[in-house]
Amino acid sequence: METKQVLAALAALAQESRLATFRLLVEAGPAGMSASRIAEALQIAPSSLSFHLKELSHANLTVPRQEGRFIIYVANFDTMNALLGFLTANCCGGNPCSPVSGSTCDASAVTTSS
Numbered sequence: 370m371e372t373k374q375v376l377a378a379l380a381a382l383a384q385e386s387r388l389a390t391f392r393l394l395v396e397a398g399p400a401g402m403s404a405s406r407i408a409e410a411l412q413i414a415p416s417s418l419s420f421h422l423k424e425l426s427h428a429n430l431t432v433p434r435q436e437g438r439f440i441i442y443v444a445n446f447d448t449m450n451a452l453l454g455f456l457t458a459n460c461c462g463g464n465p466c467s468p469v470s471g472s473t474c475d476a477s478a479v480t481t482s483s
Contacts, residue, residue, distance in 0.1 A: 370448075370454070394444040397443075400441075432445050
C-alpha cells in the first residue's frame with residue numbers, strides 16, 4: 370500500500386461517525402448494509418451519512434453496490450488488510466510480537482467493483 374493511500378484511509382477513519390460506520394460495515398461482513406440501516410443503527414442523519422459514506426468510498430474503505438433500488442455498502446477488506454499490514458510491516462524489528470492468528474479477513478468472500 371502506498372503512503373498516499375494510507376494517509377487517505379487514516380484521514381477518512383479519523384472522524385467519529387466514519388469510524389463507527391466502517392466498524393459497523395466490518396461487523397456486517399460481505400453482506401454489507403444499506404444506507405438506511407446504517408443511519409438507523411448509528412443514529413446518523415441520512416444527509417450526514419451520505420457525506421461520510423462518500424469519504425469512506427473515496428478512501429477505498431467501502432464499496433457500494435446496487436441491489437434493486439438500494440445501494441448496499443460493504444467494507445473493503447482488501448484495503449483494510451493492506452492498511453493493517455502497512456502499519457505492522459516492521460513491527461518489533463521483524464521479530465514476532467505475538468502469536469500469529471487469523472486476524473485478517475478473507476477478502477475472497479467480498480465482491481468489489483471499481
